[in-house]
Amino acid sequence: MKNLKYLLAVAFVGQASYGFAQYQVDALRFSQTQFGGTARTLGSGGANVAVGADLGSLVTNPAGLGMYQRSEFSFSPGLGLGSTESTGLGTTTSDNRNSLFIGSLGAAFVNRRPDSDNNNWRGGTFALGLTRLNDFNQRFRYRGKPSAEQDIFQRLSERKDRVGYDPDPLDDLAYNTYLTEKDSKGYYVPADYKASRGNLNQEETVLTTGSQTQFDLGYGASYRDRLYIGGAIGIISTRYSSTSTLTANDPAAPSAAVGTAFGSLSYRETLETRGAGINARIGAIYRANDVIRVGASIQTPTYMTLSETYGESMNVTYDQPIDTGGGKTITSASEASDPGEFNYALTTPFKASGGVAAIIGKHGFVSGDVEYLNYGSARLSNDNSDPAVSNDYFFDTDNDNIRQLYRSAVNVRVGGELRFDIFRLRAGYARYGDPYKQNDFDRTQNYFTAGAGIRQSNFFVDVAGVYGTSKRFYSPYALENGAPVIGIDGNRYTTTVTAGWTF
Numbered sequence: 001m002k003n004l005k006y007l008l009a010v011a012f013v014g015q016a017s018y019g020f021a022q023y024q025v026d027a028l029r030f031s032q033t034q035f036g037g038t039a040r041t042l043g044s045g046g047a048n049v050a051v052g053a054d055l056g057s058l059v060t061n062p063a064g065l066g067m068y069q070r071s072e073f074s075f076s077p078g079l080g081l082g083s084t085e086s087t088g089l090g091t092t093t094s095d096n097r098n099s100l101f102i103g104s105l106g107a108a109f110v111n112r113r114p115d116s117d118n119n120n121w122r123g124g125t126f127a128l129g130l131t132r133l134n135d136f137n138q139r140f141r142y143r144g145k146p147s148a149e150q151d152i153f154q155r156l157s158e159r160k161d162r163v164g165y166d167p168d169p170l171d172d173l174a175y176n177t178y179l180t181e182k183d184s185k186g187y188y189v190p191a192d193y194k195a196s197r198g199n200l201n202q203e204e205t206v207l208t209t210g211s212q213t214q215f216d217l218g219y220g221a222s223y224r225d226r227l228y229i230g231g232a233i234g235i236i237s238t239r240y241s242s243t244s245t246l247t248a249n250d251p252a253a254p255s256a257a258v259g260t261a262f263g264s265l266s267y268r269e270t271l272e273t274r275g276a277g278i279n280a281r282i283g284a285i286y287r288a289n290d291v292i293r294v295g296a297s298i299q300t301p302t303y304m305t306l307s308e309t310y311g312e313s314m315n316v317t318y319d320q321p322i323d324t325g326g327g328k329t330i331t332s333a334s335e336a337s338d339p340g341e342f343n344y345a346l347t348t349p350f351k352a353s354g355g356v357a358a359i360i361g362k363h364g365f366v367s368g369d370v371e372y373l374n375y376g377s378a379r380l381s382n383d384n385s386d387p388a389v390s391n392d393y394f395f396d397t398d399n400d401n402i403r404q405l406y407r408s409a410v411n412v413r414v415g416g417e418l419r420f421d422i423f424r425l426r427a428g429y430a431r432y433g434d435p436y437k438q439n440d441f442d443r444t445q446n447y448f449t450a451g452a453g454i455r456q457s458n459f460f461v462d463v464a465g466v467y468g469t470s471k472r473f474y475s476p477y478a479l480e481n482g483a484p485v486i487g488i489d490g491n492r493y494t495t496t497v498t499a500g501w502t503f
Contacts, residue, residue: 023344024401026273027378028435030238030304031348033133033212034468035060035413035430035447038076038104039498043451043464044415045428047367049355050285050295052228055106055129058216060353060369061283061297062230065125065220068110074500076104081493082138086474088486089144089202097139101211103496105130124221134212135492136240140474142486143203150484151200152248152265155477156180157189169337170267170477173314177333178322179265196250196262204246204476210239210273228285236302238275244268246476250319263317270311277304277346283353291359299351305383306344312337343383344393349373364424366416375406375435409433415449424453424462441487445470453498462498467491 035046037056048056052064055074083096106129113123148154156174171187174180180187218232249264283297313336321329355369379402380395415428430447446469453462470490475483 023380023395023398024405026306027346027348027380027398027402028375028406029136029240030134030212030275030306030346031302031373031375031378032432032435034135034432036103036132038074038500039451039462039464039496040417040424040426040453042103042466042494042496043426043428043449043453043462044367044417045413045430045447045449047355047369047413047415047428047430049283049297049353049367049369050293050357051355051365051367052220052285052293052295055104055108055127056131057220057230058106058127058129058218058232059131059133059214059234059281061285061295061355062127062218062220062232062281063228063283063285063295063297065108065127065218065230066123066222066228067220067285068108068125069112070502071108071110072500072502073107074104074498076102076496076498078103078132078494078496080135080137083491084138084140085489086140086142086486087489088142088484089146091142091144093140093142095139095141095205097137097207099135099137099209101132101135102130103132103494104498106216120224122222122225124219127216127218127220129216131214131216132211133214133236135494136208136210136212138490138492139205139207140486140488140490141203141205143201145198145200146202146484148198149481150479151197151202152246152267152477153189153193153197153200154479156187158480169312170314173267173312173335173337176335177265177314177316178318178324178330179262179314179316193262195252199250199252200248201251202246202248204244206242206244206474208240208242210241212236212238226287228287229283231282232280234279234281234302236277236279236304238273238277238304238306240271240273242269242271244476261318261320261322263319265317266315268313271308272310273306273308275304275306275346277302277348279303279348281351290361293357293359295355295357297353299353301350301377302348304346304348306346307341307383308343309339309341311339342393344395345381345383347379347381349375349377362419364416364418367414369411369413371411371413372408373411374408376403376408376437378402378406405437406435407437409435422455424451424455426451426453426464441471441473443471443473458502460498460500460502462500464496464498466494466496468494 041056049061052067057064108127214236220230246267279302281299285295351373353371357367413430418425428449432445434443451464
């Protein structure tokens with residue numbers, strides 16, 4: 001359990017210290033998708049596995065395509081308003097990040113037999129569409145005065161005795177900007193910085209942007225308007241960027257900080273990840289009677305290749321001139337690491353979904369879904385798609401860490417729709433389970449949804465609002481005896497409008 005707790009602390013680090021406990025974080029980030037689709041799907045909590053006749057069926061249960069009666073085209077732009085509240089180092093700090101997006105875009109083409117035709121296969125629908133599955137837009141920041149055992153100098157000095165320790169870019173940047181010195185055992189913080197320890201004001205801002213969008217081709221068919229089956233192939237595009245800037249300064253004036261020359265530092269990390277992947281899904285819906293529908297679908301693991309670029313830099317100022325050797329003195333120093341690139345592959349977990357819908361005549365429906373996936377089954381590997389690029393990194397340790405850190409989770413979605421002539425009202429709720437085995441912190445995600453719409457003979461407009469809450473934890477660096485942990489409460493409100501035409 002002690003090793004698991006240390007590994008969990010390392011997993012908090014985010015993109016810090018490339019090559020050190022980063023890729024298991026990526027495995028979760030790109031496997032843990034959100035529910036998306038049209039405003040109709042969003043307004044009813046994403047619970048559409050057994051509902052059908054909506055472009056949202058492409059990514060949940062393609063059998064629902066077989067329920068279409070008329071061809072359709074729709075477009076769904078949206079606005080996201082995100083805020084965070086970070087608690088740590090004795091303070092609470094707020095921040096926000098907003099974004100515009102396209103939630104859904106697509107068309108369904110129906111070929112339905114006339115009622116006079118006695119063929120058991122009543123019709124089929126071919127559909128294609130884009131759906132936004134993940135939103136990475138967020139910004140948070142924290143600030144405070146860490147103890148001497150948890151500040152940035154502790155990170156720079158405590159790992160010098162580790163056998164076989166290979167310094168990472170942060171260690172090299174600190175040494176080249178004269179923050180640390182080096183002996184036969186490794187890097188260490190000079191004794192004359194002792195007066196700064198425990199007095200540092202530290203602050204960090206982390207900005208993430210990007211999304212995951214899936215393009216689907218699907219087909220659904222109706223057998224005697226009783227059994228519906230379908231399949232779809234999805235091509236997923238991933239864009240993720242992160243920029244973090246950690247600053248630390250000694251607030252004491254030079255005359256008061258006797259014996260220390262340190263003034264301030266700024267440490268900046270950047271990471272950009274781009275990738276593409278493919279998956280497939282099949283599903284079925286059975287209409288037991290005019291009221292009850294039962295649906296189920298399975299999705300293969302998504303295989304994706306990812307390419308990342310990263311970089312780090314450090315700027316340091318000194319309150320007093322420091323001797324760099326040879327009689328030369330400086331009051332500031334800057335250093336940047338060479339940009340790095342790395343390609344790898346990720347196989348996300350298998351996913352299974354089931355749902356039940358109760359159709360209340362012409363008055364609407366009530367629906368509920370359950371979705372299962374095991375985050376611990378995600379696997380990292382080398383990307384060997386380009387023969388000209390040779391990767392010899394071994395992911396055995398990263399995959400072992402994935403098995404240790406993550407577990408299976410159940411996502412639950414419920415929702416409904418009321419109909420009044422041409423008007424629609426919708427509401428829903430979704431709960432996405434905590435993927436971590438260690439349960440000292442609850443990372444469950446909750447979504448509350450509502451929506452409305454108008455349906456005419458050849459045109460419809462729907463609007464939906466989704467309010468999501470999440471809890472995550474972050475550490476700027478890993479320490480052997482307990483890194484500072486920042487609790488981040490995230491809230492995000494998205495508004496999506498769908499305009500559609502039937503033909």
